[in-house]
Amino acid sequence: MKSIFTFSANNLCALLLFLVLTSCYSVRIVSTKGAPMPPDEMTRDDWYRDKMVVEIDTVIKAGVLTDDLSLRVLREGCETGKLFSVEYKNTFGGSLLYLVTFGNKRKVKLQYVCMKPEN
Amino acid sequence: MATTTVFDKTEWDTLHKNGPFPLKKLYITRLEGKANMPSTIDRYNDVALEIQRLLKESRDKNEGFRAFGSRWSMSNIAHQKDSVHQNNLMNLDLNIFPEYVHPQSSFEAENLYFFECGNTIKEISQKLEEHGKSLKTTGASNGQTIVGCISTGVHGSALDVGSVQDYVVGINLIIGPNPEDNVYLERHTKPGLTNDFAKKINAKVIRNDGLFNAALVGLGSFGFVHGVLLEAENLFLLKRYVRKIDKKIALDLAKTMDFKNSTFKIEEEVDAEGKPLRPYHYKVFMNPYNNENEYVVEVIYKKPFKTPYPDPFTKIQKSIYRDLIYLFIKISETFPNSIPWFIKQLKNTILPAVNEETIGTLYETFWDAAYQGPAFACSVGVDSKDSVKALEVLTEMTKNEGPIPGIFAMRFVKQSEATLAFTKFPITCMLEIDGVLWKKTKKMMGLEEYGKRIIEVLQQNNIPFTLHWGKNADWGFPGLAEYMYSEKVKVWKEYRSSLLSKEMAKVFSNDFLDILKLSDFEENAPEDLIASID
Numbered sequence: 001m002k003s004i005f006t007f008s009a010n011n012l013c014a015l016l017l018f019l020v021l022t023s024c025y026s027v028r029i030v031s032t033k034g035a036p037m038p039p040d041e042m043t044r045d046d047w048y049r050d051k052m053v054v055e056i057d058t059v060i061k062a063g064v065l066t067d068d069l070s071l072r073v074l075r076e077g078c079e080t081g082k083l084f085s086v087e088y089k090n091t092f093g094g095s096l097l098y099l100v101t102f103g104n105k106r107k108v109k110l111q112y113v114c115m116k117p118e119n
Numbered sequence: 120m121a122t123t124t125v126f127d128k129t130e131w132d133t134l135h136k137n138g139p140f141p142l143k144k145l146y147i148t149r150l151e152g153k154a155n156m157p158s159t160i161d162r163y164n165d166v167a168l169e170i171q172r173l174l175k176e177s178r179d180k181n182e183g184f185r186a187f188g189s190r191w192s193m194s195n196i197a198h199q200k201d202s203v204h205q206n207n208l209m210n211l212d213l214n215i216f217p218e219y220v221h222p223q224s225s226f227e228a229e230n231l232y233f234f235e236c237g238n239t240i241k242e243i244s245q246k247l248e249e250h251g252k253s254l255k256t257t258g259a260s261n262g263q264t265i266v267g268c269i270s271t272g273v274h275g276s277a278l279d280v281g282s283v284q285d286y287v288v289g290i291n292l293i294i295g296p297n298p299e300d301n302v303y304l305e306r307h308t309k310p311g312l313t314n315d316f317a318k319k320i321n322a323k324v325i326r327n328d329g330l331f332n333a334a335l336v337g338l339g340s341f342g343f344v345h346g347v348l349l350e351a352e353n354l355f356l357l358k359r360y361v362r363k364i365d366k367k368i369a370l371d372l373a374k375t376m377d378f379k380n381s382t383f384k385i386e387e388e389v390d391a392e393g394k395p396l397r398p399y400h401y402k403v404f405m406n407p408y409n410n411e412n413e414y415v416v417e418v419i420y421k422k423p424f425k426t427p428y429p430d431p432f433t434k435i436q437k438s439i440y441r442d443l444i445y446l447f448i449k450i451s452e453t454f455p456n457s458i459p460w461f462i463k464q465l466k467n468t469i470l471p472a473v474n475e476e477t478i479g480t481l482y483e484t485f486w487d488a489a490y491q492g493p494a495f496a497c498s499v500g501v502d503s504k505d506s507v508k509a510l511e512v513l514t515e516m517t518k519n520e521g522p523i524p525g526i527f528a529m530r531f532v533k534q535s536e537a538t539l540a541f542t543k544f545p546i547t548c549m550l551e552i553d554g555v556l557w558k559k560t561k562k563m564m565g566l567e568e569y570g571k572r573i574i575e576v577l578q579q580n581n582i583p584f585t586l587h588w589g590k591n592a593d594w595g596f597p598g599l600a601e602y603m604y605s606e607k608v609k610v611w612k613e614y615r616s617s618l619l620s621k622e623m624a625k626v627f628s629n630d631f632l633d634i635l636k637l638s639d640f641e642e643n644a645p646e647d648l649i650a651s652i653d
Binding site: 042 | 124126132134136150162190210239241242245262432483487489492
């Protein structure tokens with residue numbers, strides 16, 4: 001019995017780990033024209049190291065009748081208002097929140113880079 | 120009025136994290152907005168005054184000042200401990216009208232374009248494309264600023280074209296805070312624009328081949344390079360092939376550059392007699408840790424521009440977890456013998472896919488190279504005739520005294536006229552060792568030591584060489600600059616000392632110049648050395 005219990009607990013852990021890992025991924029769309037806005041200071045250690053990035057990490061209260069959401073590109077961090085890249089990150093927690101609130105609360109995790117001014 | 124934001128700093132780093140280096144102040148200058156100052160020339164002249172104001176501040180405080188673009192250099196060439204200036208928001212382009220072209224100019228008016236220092240290769244390529252034009256060559260990517268490229272000698276593998284600096288026709292330098300410290304340089308044998316154009320940018324014209332060639336690869340120390348006049352050409356396409364070919368054939372080509380009589384042939388790329396065509400670009404990739412009989416080569420042929428052609432961009436690009444690479448490096452530092460295995464596992468990420476074929480413009484072919492974590496690159500220039508010998512001795516040293524986490528590649532570049540161009544041989548083979556930055560351990564030599572051994576091994580084998588100014592090397596190696604460039608070092612210093620006042624020469628110096636002894640001021644340079652020859 002003990003060995004079956006251990007096997008099941010291991011499986012459960014593996015399943016949970018699998019769910020957590022596979023439901024956390026990011027997809028980025030990148031423009032092939034234009035140039036990204038450079039940062040004032042290079043502090044990051046990822047794809048955004050040489051880019052000025054705006055991050056949105058929030059939970060939006062949508063209401064169960066809301067179909068889609070639009071986020072506006074604001075002036076702060078984006079003086080051209082033109083997008084160079086947008087990255088959307090899906091997380092296990094975000095999906096779970098959407099499910100248990102019947103779509104009322106939506107986790108939004110976005111990173112975007114704007115175009116450099118052309119002058 | 121252009122404005123400068125000042126950041127108080129304690130350190131500064133390159134894009135590939137080759138520092139950090141100590142720093143007091145970081146300046147970022149922004150142009151006046153178009154709405155307030157619609158004329159492009161007015162905005163160009165306005166920001167020039169702002170740069171002169173900053174230079175005056177540095178001079179008065181007896182401090183250094185150094186401009187940088189995109190921080191792509193891995194050496195400390197772009198660093199200055201007092202203050203650095205980020206140029207990349209200074210990206211104007213000035214219209215060159217036919218009446219600005221010098222009557223004795225051999226350049227087509229439609230091919231001359233003037234760009235401000237902070238334009239990146241990517242931005243310039245797009246602006247030129249709007250006119251049906253292209254740069255002649257670039258580096259392997261497009262994120263560097265034009266002046267960053269020129270000042271450090273950035274190159275591709277265009278064996279009959281040259282490096283980025285080799286299509287520069289004019290250079291606008293700000294050499295101090297006074298009105299007369301704005302100069303526009305051209306070669307007297309190849310004038311580009313009229314004196315009237317120079318007047319429009321408030322600059323004094325100096326046409327002098329010697330001065331121009333010295334200032335061209337100026338290592339950021341001939342003044343603040345505000346703008347450059349480039350010669351572009353009609354838009355063209357590049358047909359790119361990746362093949363795996365016999366090692367001996369690949370190396371014979373590297374040594375002789377005789378493509379016509381080689382047994383390496385791409386069926387679509389032959390002349391009327393069926394002989395192989397000479398490519399625009401030839402690159403050889405080598406893993407020093409295996410003894411395969413074949414090398415991966417990248418061969419590119421130039422074609423007239425015509426549409427339509429297939430979209431050269433792959434729709435989906437995957438990247439591996441950066442943490443995985445960091446883990447590999449951590450393991451390698453403790454178990455260096457694992458490096459060849461790791462390189463083998465990362466083969467598909469490092470090397471282009473064999474039998475890949477693409478067609479696209481220069482801009483599309485050498486596109487973005489995303490930051491992939493701390494990196495190093497050592498790059499040695501040798502005569503293409505010595506390329507095989509240099510590869511052999513450096514591979515042996517790397518295997519015997521390493522290993523180090525990098526792979527080798529060879530690119531080939533036509534000779535430059537710039538006084539301190541590292542592409543100084545008729546065709547220079549740039550032998551490159553690129554990889555992931557590692558830390559020295561008891562079991563593994565450090566990058567500095569590796570850089571020193573590269574120099575020692577080449578000297579021991581009597582192979583004349585140069586080093587890429589923007590890459591990692593033991594820059595403090597005794598007598599290095601003179602060994603590489605002999606009497607040209609003195610010539611370069613004389614031109615610099617003639618153009619700059621002693622105090623401004625100090626402002627435009629940095630540790631990189633000091634350690635190479637290139638910042639020495641030559642008091643006795645001939646008086647007429649930098650006279651304009653019209």
